[in-house]
Amino acid sequence: MKKLFLIIVFNIFLINKSFALIEVDITRGNLDPLPIAVSPLHVDTKSENYKDLKIKELGNNISKIIENNFKATGLFNPLKKEAFVQKPDIAHLKPRFEDWRLIKAQALVTGKILIKDEKLKIEFRLWDLAAAKEMTALAFTTTPSNWRRVAHIISDKIYERLTGEEGYFDTRIIYVSENGPKNQRIKKLAIMDQDGANTKYLTLGSELVLTPRFNPTNQMVTYLSYFRNMPRVYLLDIETGTQEVVGNFPGMTFAPRFSPDGKKIIMSFAEDGNSDIYTMDLETRVVERITNHSSIDTSPSYSPDGSHIAFNSDRSGLQQIYVMRSDGSDVKRITFGKGIYGTPVWSPRGDLIAFTKVRKGRFYIGVMRTDGSGERLLTENYYQEAPSWSPNGRVLVFYRETKSGSKGEGFSAKLWSIDITGYNERKLATETDASDPSWSSLLSK
Amino acid sequence: MLREPVDLPPIVSVELIQISDKTNIPYAPKARKIIKETKKKEEERLVSEQAPPSAKAKEKPDRIPLPNEKKEEKKIVKKKQNPEEIKPEIRQSSEFEKKEIVDTNQIAALIDKAKEVEAVKQEKKEKITQSNKKNSFATGLTLSEEDALRAQIFGCWSVPLGLPYNEDLLVRIKLNLKKDGTIMKSEILDHKRMNRPGQKFYKVLAESALRAVRLCQPLKVPPTGYDKWREIQLNFNPTEMLKG
Numbered sequence: 001m002k003k004l005f006l007i008i009v010f011n012i013f014l015i016n017k018s019f020a021l022i023e024v025d026i027t028r029g030n031l032d033p034l035p036i037a038v039s040p041l042h043v044d045t046k047s048e049n050y051k052d053l054k055i056k057e058l059g060n061n062i063s064k065i066i067e068n069n070f071k072a073t074g075l076f077n078p079l080k081k082e083a084f085v086q087k088p089d090i091a092h093l094k095p096r097f098e099d100w101r102l103i104k105a106q107a108l109v110t111g112k113i114l115i116k117d118e119k120l121k122i123e124f125r126l127w128d129l130a131a132a133k134e135m136t137a138l139a140f141t142t143t144p145s146n147w148r149r150v151a152h153i154i155s156d157k158i159y160e161r162l163t164g165e166e167g168y169f170d171t172r173i174i175y176v177s178e179n180g181p182k183n184q185r186i187k188k189l190a191i192m193d194q195d196g197a198n199t200k201y202l203t204l205g206s207e208l209v210l211t212p213r214f215n216p217t218n219q220m221v222t223y224l225s226y227f228r229n230m231p232r233v234y235l236l237d238i239e240t241g242t243q244e245v246v247g248n249f250p251g252m253t254f255a256p257r258f259s260p261d262g263k264k265i266i267m268s269f270a271e272d273g274n275s276d277i278y279t280m281d282l283e284t285r286v287v288e289r290i291t292n293h294s295s296i297d298t299s300p301s302y303s304p305d306g307s308h309i310a311f312n313s314d315r316s317g318l319q320q321i322y323v324m325r326s327d328g329s330d331v332k333r334i335t336f337g338k339g340i341y342g343t344p345v346w347s348p349r350g351d352l353i354a355f356t357k358v359r360k361g362r363f364y365i366g367v368m369r370t371d372g373s374g375e376r377l378l379t380e381n382y383y384q385e386a387p388s389w390s391p392n393g394r395v396l397v398f399y400r401e402t403k404s405g406s407k408g409e410g411f412s413a414k415l416w417s418i419d420i421t422g423y424n425e426r427k428l429a430t431e432t433d434a435s436d437p438s439w440s441s442l443l444s445k
Numbered sequence: 446m447l448r449e450p451v452d453l454p455p456i457v458s459v460e461l462i463q464i465s466d467k468t469n470i471p472y473a474p475k476a477r478k479i480i481k482e483t484k485k486k487e488e489e490r491l492v493s494e495q496a497p498p499s500a501k502a503k504e505k506p507d508r509i510p511l512p513n514e515k516k517e518e519k520k521i522v523k524k525k526q527n528p529e530e531i532k533p534e535i536r537q538s539s540e541f542e543k544k545e546i547v548d549t550n551q552i553a554a555l556i557d558k559a560k561e562v563e564a565v566k567q568e569k570k571e572k573i574t575q576s577n578k579k580n581s582f583a584t585g586l587t588l589s590e591e592d593a594l595r596a597q598i599f600g601c602w603s604v605p606l607g608l609p610y611n612e613d614l615l616v617r618i619k620l621n622l623k624k625d626g627t628i629m630k631s632e633i634l635d636h637k638r639m640n641r642p643g644q645k646f647y648k649v650l651a652e653s654a655l656r657a658v659r660l661c662q663p664l665k666v667p668p669t670g671y672d673k674w675r676e677i678q679l680n681f682n683p684t685e686m687l688k689g
Contacts, residue, residue, distance in 0.1 A: 022585045023678045024594055028686050029602030029657065075606055106603065106656060130656040164649030165607030394607065421606070 033077035044114035065151035074424030182408030196429035334372030349393035585673035602657035626663030
């Protein structure tokens with residue numbers, strides 16, 4: 001009987017208990033940048049010099065690159081080194097979590113560098129200071145001159161671990177470098193790391209160049225230049241410097257891009273005032289016509305799975321954005337807003353299309369879903385266009401020109417980036433004026 | 446159309462080695478000391494907080510009336526069972542009879558008794574904590590207490606921005622709290638999802654939620670009703686916020 005009594009009481013207790021568990025919904029948080037401490041990497045005393053490379057300074061330099069990358073995202077707040085509570089030799093030990101928490105850091109990066117067998121070995125660890133545990137730890141071995149890339153790769157790994165999405169630091173941007181007065185601009189193809197370092201010029205500036213685009217492996221670039229005074233689409237192999245005109249079109253070709261598999265180039269071909277979209281297979285050289293309309297169809301961009309193409313056309317009167325299947329069928333208009341829409345670019349994630357919009361003399365960079373819904377204008381200015389996606393689909397790079405006087409004074413063209421939330425608008429550091437940027441995919445992928 | 450090869454740094458392959466398995470690096474001597482000290486402190490705190498005398502002392506006001514209640518209930522039972530003043534000796538004479546008695550009158554009486562005890566207990570608690578009059582049966586916290594806790598955690602939670610909008614972003618965390626609002630134990634309820642392929646974002650999200658509660662501690666808990674909130678579940682969901 002006692003047992004039965006106990007069971008009954010216990011059941012009543014359980015029922016009460018299950019009702020009593022308090023649940024609190026947390027539906028908001030702060031979007032403040034995450035405070036992160038990047039400790040200078042510790043340099044092994046035996047490895048302080050290697051040929052002409054000052055390894056001793058690398059520890060500081062690598063941590064600075066990581067900090068700059070994080071700062072540029074707007075998602076992290078790298079803390080000042082003066083506040084750090086432990087020295088770089090922390091890399092050999094577990095950090096004193098309590099002390100780091102005192103300076104309000106939530107994550108800590110430590111690491112060390114050594115030269116072994118003429119190779120540079122860089123280790124790093126990411127610590128969750130609130131949980132007092134290691135989040136990730138990796139080691140990289142490479143040629144010593146390659147240290148900048150390792151700093152970017154480390155940044156990518158940390159970014160990925162803390163945000164849940166792929167990083168975009170180990171990437172390059174190709175753009176058109178501009179010099180000289182507005183009516184006599186010298187334009188060259190230029191390539192740089194996404195942080196503005198390692199700028200190289202790919203053309204000499206004797207011919208006009210426009211709209212460079214990377215192929216998926218980042219080894220080839222397609223762009224617009226002039227051949228016998230006719231604008232034509234070119235293909236350039238970055239490593240060998242080999243350059244060729246794409247296809248044997250009887251007229252002007254422009255607005256080129258690679259297909260997601262890199263096997264085709266899609267572009268516009270104009271003849272007798274009409275322009276349509278064509279593809280050319282780079283292996284077989286077979287040319288295929290995709291649109292056939294009396295209007296101007298241009299700026300084609302593939303979806304990342306290659307199944308669809310976004311482009312702009314004036315077939316309805318004003319220039320608007322359309323989406324069709326990659327064989328040219330099932331054409332649908334997706335923009336119906338006031339103004340002119342152009343330069344659609346499909347996000348690498350596949351969920352959004354970035355575009356330029358012109359309305360009442362102002363230029364906007366915006367994003368929308370692939371069916372045209374959910375249009376968001378991210379930034380407005382006097383003149384800006386040509387958005388290009390970071391490989392993770394979070395950031396857009398574009399160029400912006402300033403208004404100039406009647407003689408071209410005060411004119412400048414610069415690259416800018418903006419987060420798809422519309423926050424964190426930043427000017428990119430370039431050696432010269434710059435336009436028409438195109439972001440590469442991750443180099444280390 | 447041949448041009449000079451461009452002088453670009455060659456893309457050198459980078460060897461990636463997971464070194465997580467080498468991470469049993471020792472604590473710094475200073476850190477070891479600090480950890481030992483904090484552990485000691487925690488243990489001390491635990492002892493002092495869970496010490497039976499203080500706990501009993503606090504529960505006494507609730508339990509004082511219990512003996513009287515029991516007596517009253519016993520009387521009630523007696524009334525029910527003894528309408529004709531049957532002596533226990535007679536009742537114990539047969540096994541068969543014993544079962545019958547247990548199955549009918551006594552169970553009913555015991556259930557009644559249990560219900561009465563619970564009811565009396567609840568009445569007593571309500572009388573003691575007058576500020577808790579608005580307590581909902583489901584949450585056990587007043588609206589203002591819940592708001593205070595929520596607002597505190599809002600401030601500590603850095604929401605990761607790389608989250609997909611169209612996925613289930615609910616992270617449920619169960620906490621065992623000490624009386625001062627510090628966390629004794631935290632547990633992610635859908636832990637299995639953390640290592641599921643394609644759910645990388647969930648791990649990041651869950652970690653951010655855990656970081657938030659750890660940074661926030663001691664949590665702003667009510668001064669009374671520890672039994673109600675010693676276990677608490679926080680449902681983190683940034684969906685609305687991210688959609689703006």
